[in-house]
Amino acid sequence: MSGDAKASADWYFEDFYPGQEIDLGTRPVKEDEIIAFASQFDPQPFHVDRAAAAASIYGGVIASGWHTCSMMMRMVVDGLMARSSSMGSPGLDDVRWLAPVRAGDTLHVRYQTVRVKASASKPDRGVVWSKWVASNQHGATVCTVEGMGMFARRQEAGRAKRDGPQSAPAPAR
Numbered sequence: 001m002s003g004d005a006k007a008s009a010d011w012y013f014e015d016f017y018p019g020q021e022i023d024l025g026t027r028p029v030k031e032d033e034i035i036a037f038a039s040q041f042d043p044q045p046f047h048v049d050r051a052a053a054a055a056s057i058y059g060g061v062i063a064s065g066w067h068t069c070s071m072m073m074r075m076v077v078d079g080l081m082a083r084s085s086s087m088g089s090p091g092l093d094d095v096r097w098l099a100p101v102r103a104g105d106t107l108h109v110r111y112q113t114v115r116v117k118a119s120a121s122k123p124d125r126g127v128v129w130s131k132w133v134a135s136n137q138h139g140a141t142v143c144t145v146e147g148m149g150m151f152a153r154r155q156e157a158g159r160a161k162r163d164g165p166q167s168a169p170a171p172a173r
Helices: 031-041 050-055 065-079 155-163
Strands: 021-028 091-097 106-118 125-135 141-152
Touching: 021 065, 031 065, 065 091, 065 106, 065 125, 065 141
Parallel strands: none
Antiparallel strands: 021 106, 091 141, 106 125, 125 141
């Protein structure tokens, strides 16, 4: 099953369903971005120093896992969240860096809906559990992120829950 984020201007809680997969496109990875990010946030030698990286177990500069997650986040926002009713996230459950990301790689990200649940206490929203999967140009999965996000429900759905079932007006006497 698949969905296309570009096919809809707005994504609400009701638009997500288990098994759904949303293709968020691709993004090239550049060495200057790898080094700039790592220099500021994760300055380990195999991220920032070409000679040290070449002598490491990686054989060259690799992206910080946090940089990979940041690139994925940007793709999720650009491809889905910016046109959604996202209310933020209470957190992540799992992040896995499965293979090094290198300069020259092309990341391809997919958003997979795992589970959905309407909030019982706040009828204007629901929770969507998702898994983001990044693969490289060879099809190898390089990173996965699992977590949850809160999304507003469509006004009609939220209003019906708050107001209860609409009853017909009493007949005139």
